[in-house]
Amino acid sequence: MAQYSSKRLDEIRNDFERGIFMAVYNSRKQRYHRAVAALVLVLKHVLRGLLFSWPLYLLALAAYSIPDASIWMVLFLLVPAVYVSWTILSRGIKEDYDSLVKGYLLRSGYIGRLIFHGKH
Secondary structure, three states, X not given: OOOOOOOOHHHOOOHHHHHHHHHHHOOHHHHHHHHHHHHHHHHHHHHHHHHHHHHHHHXXXXXXXXXXXXXXXXXXXXXXXXXXXXXXXXXXXXXXXXHHOOOOXXXXXXXXXXXXXXXX
């Protein structure tokens, strides 16, 4: 990731350089970029999560289509789907945000790097 982004805040030892970094990092533009990056990561992981756990949601939908099905049957099948999705999504979003966004100055093209980044 080093060729694509700035130095990470944790890597800066010089107080002067750290001060300049923090001034830019806390700027309105960088806060906006981090908010957009978080939204992109949420969308990316939601789509990936739906692709992974769609059979669980399909089971709940199938239970809903049964004429005599109670709401409890639907919830019984929907709760595991939501739990699996939430577990996978929250962990993936946090890991990607921590490794790709937090502590970095985001430069142009960061959205594409967030979506298509490879494992390093």
